[in-house]
Amino acid sequence: MSNTSSPREVWITGIGLASSLGEGPDQHWDALEARRINVDETTFAPYPVHPIVKLNYDAQIPKKGDQRQMEAWQRIGTYAAGLALDSAGLKGNTDILARTDMIVAAGGGERDLAVDAAVINDQTQGNAAPGMLNERLMSDLRPTLFLAQLSNLLAGNISIVHGVTGSSRTFMGEEAAGTDAFRIALARIVSGQSDIALVGAAHNGERKDLLMLYEFGNFALKDKFAPVWARDANHSGFALGSGGVFLVIEAKEHAQARGAKPFARLTHVVSDHARRATPGNVTAVLDGLWSKLGAKADAPIITAATGAASATGEERAFLKKHASAPVRALGTSFGHLLEAQLPLGLALAALSLSKGKLFAANDTTGLEVETTAAPSQIVVVNTGHWRGEGMALVESVPA
Amino acid sequence: MTAAKDKFGRPTVVVTGMGVVTSLGAGKAENWKKLTAGESGIRTITRFPTDRLRTTMAGSVDFIPLDPFSSTTLSDKLADLAVEEAITQASIGGKGEFPGPLFLAVAPVEVEWMARFEAARATGAASGIDYDAMLKVSGGGQFADFHKRFLFGSVADHLVERFGTKGSPISLSTACASGATAIQLGVEAIRRGEADAALCVATDGSVNPEALIRFSLLSALSTSNDAPQAAVRPFAKNRDGFVMAEGAGALVLESYEAATARGAKILGVMTGCGELADSFHRTRSSPDGKPIIGCVRKALDDAGMDVEQIDYINAHGTGTPENDKMEYLGISTVFGERATQVPVSSNKSMVGHTLSAAGAVEAVFSLLTLEHQRIPPTINYDIPDPAIPFDVVPNTARDAKVTAVMSNSFGFGGQNAVLILTREPV
Numbered sequence: 135m136s137n138t139s140s141p142r143e144v145w146i147t148g149i150g151l152a153s154s155l156g157e158g159p160d161q162h163w164d165a166l167e168a169r170r171i172n173v174d175e176t177t178f179a180p181y182p183v184h185p186i187v188k189l190n191y192d193a194q195i196p197k198k199g200d201q202r203q204m205e206a207w208q209r210i211g212t213y214a215a216g217l218a219l220d221s222a223g224l225k226g227n228t229d230i231l232a233r234t235d236m237i238v239a240a241g242g243g244e245r246d247l248a249v250d251a252a253v254i255n256d257q258t259q260g261n262a263a264p265g266m267l268n269e270r271l272m273s274d275l276r277p278t279l280f281l282a283q284l285s286n287l288l289a290g291n292i293s294i295v296h297g298v299t300g301s302s303r304t305f306m307g308e309e310a311a312g313t314d315a316f317r318i319a320l321a322r323i324v325s326g327q328s329d330i331a332l333v334g335a336a337h338n339g340e341r342k343d344l345l346m347l348y349e350f351g352n353f354a355l356k357d358k359f360a361p362v363w364a365r366d367a368n369h370s371g372f373a374l375g376s377g378g379v380f381l382v383i384e385a386k387e388h389a390q391a392r393g394a395k396p397f398a399r400l401t402h403v404v405s406d407h408a409r410r411a412t413p414g415n416v417t418a419v420l421d422g423l424w425s426k427l428g429a430k431a432d433a434p435i436i437t438a439a440t441g442a443a444s445a446t447g448e449e450r451a452f453l454k455k456h457a458s459a460p461v462r463a464l465g466t467s468f469g470h471l472l473e474a475q476l477p478l479g480l481a482l483a484a485l486s487l488s489k490g491k492l493f494a495a496n497d498t499t500g501l502e503v504e505t506t507a508a509p510s511q512i513v514v515v516n517t518g519h520w521r522g523e524g525m526a527l528v529e530s531v532p533a
Numbered sequence: 534m535t536a537a538k539d540k541f542g543r544p545t546v547v548v549t550g551m552g553v554v555t556s557l558g559a560g561k562a563e564n565w566k567k568l569t570a571g572e573s574g575i576r577t578i579t580r581f582p583t584d585r586l587r588t589t590m591a592g593s594v595d596f597i598p599l600d601p602f603s604s605t606t607l608s609d610k611l612a613d614l615a616v617e618e619a620i621t622q623a624s625i626g627g628k629g630e631f632p633g634p635l636f637l638a639v640a641p642v643e644v645e646w647m648a649r650f651e652a653a654r655a656t657g658a659a660s661g662i663d664y665d666a667m668l669k670v671s672g673g674g675q676f677a678d679f680h681k682r683f684l685f686g687s688v689a690d691h692l693v694e695r696f697g698t699k700g701s702p703i704s705l706s707t708a709c710a711s712g713a714t715a716i717q718l719g720v721e722a723i724r725r726g727e728a729d730a731a732l733c734v735a736t737d738g739s740v741n742p743e744a745l746i747r748f749s750l751l752s753a754l755s756t757s758n759d760a761p762q763a764a765v766r767p768f769a770k771n772r773d774g775f776v777m778a779e780g781a782g783a784l785v786l787e788s789y790e791a792a793t794a795r796g797a798k799i800l801g802v803m804t805g806c807g808e809l810a811d812s813f814h815r816t817r818s819s820p821d822g823k824p825i826i827g828c829v830r831k832a833l834d835d836a837g838m839d840v841e842q843i844d845y846i847n848a849h850g851t852g853t854p855e856n857d858k859m860e861y862l863g864i865s866t867v868f869g870e871r872a873t874q875v876p877v878s879s880n881k882s883m884v885g886h887t888l889s890a891a892g893a894v895e896a897v898f899s900l901l902t903l904e905h906q907r908i909p910p911t912i913n914y915d916i917p918d919p920a921i922p923f924d925v926v927p928n929t930a931r932d933a934k935v936t937a938v939m940s941n942s943f944g945f946g947g948q949n950a951v952l953i954l955t956r957e958p959v
Contacts, residue, residue, distance in 0.1 A: 250649060258650075294947070308684055522701060
């Protein structure tokens with residue numbers, strides 16, 4: 135409870151990953167090293183999408199009744215959270231789970247597309263009586279759909295299924311929510327306000343309603359898939375991806391006391407909110423965030439760059455100033471996972487540090503270069519497609 | 534111990550500005566006057582057709598006209614009013630330059646019907662419209678404003694633009710506990726020494742057909758439509774559900790040190806915060822009440838106070854059969870005999886349930902209770918529930934010596950948050 139003690143070191147002791155490339159650290163590592171990309175260009179054509187692999191949800195969500203109460207984003211997230219707790223050796227440890235804090239970065243709001251279409255056609259035909267919308271929704275909406283839409287109900291489901299009950303907070307706000315979830319969880323542990331936290335996000339990119347929101351802003355990549363760095367003004371934007379990423383982070387002393395081993399140390403998470411009203415604003419904000427990290431000049435950079443022309447263009451200008459740093463773009467391999475981008479970057483940074491190696495470059499433009507150097511630090515960069523700039527420093531823990 | 538640090542050595546967190554908007558009106562003065570007069574802001578809905586709805590009333594804020602109506606835009610405007618009032622009272626920062634971070638409790642933003650209807654019209658088709666058809670016409674920039682409007686972070690983005698808060702704004706949801714969580718995040722940031730000031734805001738403009746129907750389908754709403762003002766009956770035997778409402782609350786939090794250094798008037802102290810999640814059910818509390826009990830105890834521990842020091846409880850008190858019963862179980866377990874002696878009232882009997890905003894709206898009302906030494910009543914309390922023997926301050930406000938208030942917030946998804954507010958540092 136005291137915040138007056140000296141800052142505490144924070145370790146990443148659990149990684150839960152499920153995406154278009156598989157589940158668990160090993161499948162992801164192998165896929166990244168093989169430069170495998172799982173992109174579906176037909177189901178949502180003209181929009182390429184990175185679909186979630188088939189998961190055996192029973193393995194992490196034993197009750198079918200629980201699974202039925204969730205929409206896809208919640209199932210993916212609850213599954214990934216379970217993987218993280220397994221990875222950290224916490225599954226079923228009710229003493230620790232009862233005081234484990236949780237911050238989930240969430241979207242939500244999955245629509246029932248058939249109900250929406252029925253309402254739209256009623257209205258468009260112009261003969262809808264007043265209250266027709268009411269009648270449709272009253273009779274056609276599943277009562278439990280609301281609970282599958284509510285942002286905080288991913289956290290709620292994780293509490294129910296896995297027993298994480300120390301606290302439960304849900305942050306919203308697209309990419310920035312993922313950064314700030316880790317920023318706050320880390321600050322709380324460093325200062326002694328918390329000892330251990332489950333932090334992460336989930337995203338279902340296989341949604342036409344979500345594609346519509348991003349297409350409104352001209353952010354949806356169309357037609358052929360292309361690596362992030364090969365996208366340009368004529369072929370810009372992001373392909374939505376599906377996945378869930380949760381990490382267990384805890385005070386070093388707390389991990390040592392229970393015999394948990396670290397993948398890596400989470401040293402800094404910083405964020406800002408550029409207004410983006412003038413060219414160069416995002417680059418300048420990224421420069422400012424970098425200066426707060428204390429990273430080595432050649433520390434590898436894993437970036438969540440979206441491929442959105444403006445934001446990623448400004449990020450390129452930032453990356454040019456760090457030419458000695460090997461770069462990897464998540465978007466090429468995973469698509470864009472919005473709230474889950476920063477968590478995904480942290481997971482892969484921690485995994486790389488624990489393996490003593492950065493995963494393979496996957497880029498046709500030459501921006502990403504191969505390296506065999508064993509990294510001691512990795513920087514994760516998370517520039518939102520519309521708002522939100524974030525950065526994190528992950529460091530290796532000497533054996 | 535000096536007042537600058539609490540008994541745990543942490544920076545003392547004080548309130549130097551607050552603002553509120555509810556169905557009773559805009560601003561502290563009007564709200565307080567009506568709240569202590571026992572007036573209800575619940576009325577029959579006129580914003581949209583209510584044909585075929587089981588519940589046709591709400592505590593909607595109708596004095597901010599919007600055409601077309603948008604819940605997200607109303608959330609912006611409600612927050613604007615509350616923040617403007619709070620910052621003006623605190624007299625902090627330059628214009629549009631609030632010197633600290635923003636913590637915003639906001640209903641999850643979603644693409645509203647008007648956007649789908651416009652995209653549908655743009656297809657030019659008269660029938661057979663589906664998402665594929667709408668997607669074909671969604672791009673090209675004609676609907677770019679909908680993208681910006683319906684991002685989850687859009688209300689926070691608007692507030693940053695207008696009030697110039699620092700750093701990355703945090704939009705959060707802990708369902709009906711969101712307002713309390715926003716305050717807790719601000720308290721924690723100041724205690725960590727990250728910030729000297731924080732702007733904690735909660736806003737909700739959710740009275741639209743789909744949101745109302747969602748709650749209705751979960752059988753959570755009162756259906757006492759014939760007498761809207763008498764519909765919310767917290768702790769009464771004949772309570773039959775909550776009534777949706779709109780509003781916003783805003784608080785300027787500062788460290789005691791920063792506030793006194795600039796000569797700011799201190800309105801109250803955020804002495805303790807507690808939170809605990811419930812793993813029992815998506816919409817119901819654990820029948821043993823343990824999560825609520827644990828949450829109340831955590832708040833008391835965080836404040837370093839015991840139940841004898843709490844002299845008023847600002848209840849969550851939604852008026853649903855389930856909530857009020859569980860709230861009594863939680864309070865009575867922790868407070869023992871004192872549970873029937875300490876006054877417990879529900880602001881929601883008058884303003885309705887402002888959902889994401891409720892925790893902050895009720896924190897403002899708790900601070901006004903401390904300021905005026907007067908407890909707002911629980912109205913519509915005509916048939917006591919013998920299973921809930923609280924002193925609910927029935928129907929009429931009461932003058933009382935109040936030095937410490939406990940304010941409760943509970944929400945779907947197992948969310949529990951409790952705040953303890955005092956007049957002076959303890």
